[in-house]
Amino acid sequence: MTPSAARFAAIPQAGLFTADHAELRDVIRQWVRRALRPHAEEWERAGDFPYREVFREAGLVGIFGAKYEPRYGGTGPDLVADALITEELVGCGAGGVAAALGAHKDLGPYYVSRFGTEQQRQRYLIPAVAGERICALAVTEPGAGSDVAGIRTRAERIGGGGWRLSGTKTFITNGSIADFVVVAAKTEPEAGAHGISLFVVEAGTAGFSAQRLDMVGWRTSHTGELVFEGCEVPADALLGEEHQGFGHIMANFQWERIVMALAAVAAARATLDLAISYGRERKAFGRPVVKFQVWRHRLADLATEIEAARALTYHALRKIVAGEDAVREVSMAKWLATELDWKVADEALQMHGGYGYMMEYPVQRAWRDARLGPIGGGSTEIMKDIIGRSFGL
């Protein structure tokens, strides 16, 4: 073997995935196929899933721990492993279940790990990794989404070093089932982005209530509106540095967005497979629909775009794993992959014809679920603004 051939042979797949990762992928895939996917239809129809059991089982399987050290119950830190778990969760077949597990994996507990004290990690991170306590992250409000600096929820100091929270949060994944919530609030309203702090609020705290929202897709997800009315929390509820919440949120946005891109690529691929297997069976004018040249070319185009989005997403992931600034690349991957997932879903629905419009076929769910991608976690328009500004425009 030449030195160059030896070098290439030693590079992990796509510069990311080792043989160990391939094994882990197989384990996760088997679990998703056995424990989640068979129930997708039933859960979707019910608009709910047995989340307590599913979270606990996911915790045992190791879904939530790849980012953390063993002392927190984790198997990491290994961001590549965490990324492939995101890809595999998509296989559960219900966007809302994947979102519930994913939001728990990548949002609130990750904040606790990154910005919390050791005491907070013991108290919140460990049970979260085990899947025993469910967590939500509450940043978005009725009047402020991607414009984080515009949030209006207030946190005022009260006697004894504690805080009083007032305000409303919305579109909070796991919000109405969470045992604890990481909440962003203004601690200094005049300071804009520099006056935001994060707090951990336990469910059951007086003055905190949550209500589930009805959504066009992700119908198994308990996405909620949270209301804080004079909700008092102790001093040690402050997560991270006072007034530094904006920076903390921005720092975590990169991971939140890369996992959305990873999930979107995986979902687009699954939806394309769904369309192809339908189109192989379904005949029109005496031949399978996929054999018409127009469809063959459309499917080839979609497969190509999926491969391009995958290449871009892995590029961004490699940068994150290497610890490099990847704001531009992550923003690129996020919008390209989520817009593509939506496009693939719409084409897949088209291939199904009338059946695609019927609730008994799963393609309608892929179509409804995919529509959130270009909205959640920072809209396509926000992504493009970030990218443009990164070029000094």
Next chain:
Amino acid sequence: MLHPLFTEEHEQLRRSVRQFVESELAPHAQEWEREGGFPDWVFKRMGDLGFMGVRFPEEYGGQGGDWGHSIVIAEEMARCGSGGVGMAIAVQSEMATPPIFKFGTEAQKQRYLVPAIKGEKIVCLGITEPNAGSDVAGIETTARPDGDGGWVINGRKIFITNGVRADFCVLVTRNDKEAGHHGFSLFLVDTDTPGFEVSRKLDKLGMRSSDTAELVLDDVRVPSEQLLGEQGHGFVEIMWELQGERLIGVAGSVAGAWLVFDRTMEYAKQRMAFGRPIGSFQVNRHKFATMATELEAARQLTYDTALAWERGEYPVQQISMAKLYGGLVANRVMNECLQLWGGMGYATETGIDRAWRDARLLRIGGGTDEVMREVIAKTMGL
């Protein structure tokens, strides 16, 4: 960070190719565009610098490199400012010569490959015909035994890059009409062989510095040692060649689009309209964001494909995807950039028009978009 395809050593090569292209080629680009050709010394000079055979072993005068090196050269050649130069060099070093290395005898390598790597002989690749392009199986040029162990070749070839001035041609022929895909053979034909004629030099809308020929082969007699590869295996051999051609083509084309993107962004930061730089309008900011995203995806897909190939795969599907996507993106970017330049883009003095015209070829040459989709669909089992 560098893509895993590349090491610091590749970046050193990048710097030296860039230095060469910017100092020795770019100053002549406009003149070569105007004249519709560039001089032969470019081949020789690049041979002397070791840029003509980076992936070939050192024993033939190459550099013993990998796909990373070839892609670096294709990308940096885009800085020349005249797409035809990079294309002509790529035809020589990445399209016509790899089959000689891969399928040729030792004597053929010494006689044709070594001087081509030195840039002393210019080579062209004769695949396409008036009635058969991507449909290689439709080739009509015939090679029949002359009775003395040699061959007689008859037919026509068209759109042959370097064809006007080539010293020899790697020619695709049909030697057995009944044998279907197993009836094709490759030949090495010296262009001074009697019966080998350049019937015309074609005029093109872009890639203007590259010479493109139509060839007529009228009872061209070649001895048996001019057969390249195995008799009857020409179809598979040329399909293999096309994979490298597509990969190198897309690498150069996407790099060319990045250069225009960069220039256009600089322009958009300076050019004022309604009291502010046009790049500061949100619509334009989003246009740049869209272009950069798609260009980055195209680039990463190309690199991933090259890496897969180096890791022992034969990634036909991924190569076709990279070429299809990269070609479409490069063309969209060129067109959007021309729009951002407005009247200055339509005027030839900025060179944006040149890049726009040159880029159009990738969606045709080396297999059209439509043929790429056919390949992809087939490999998907559709």
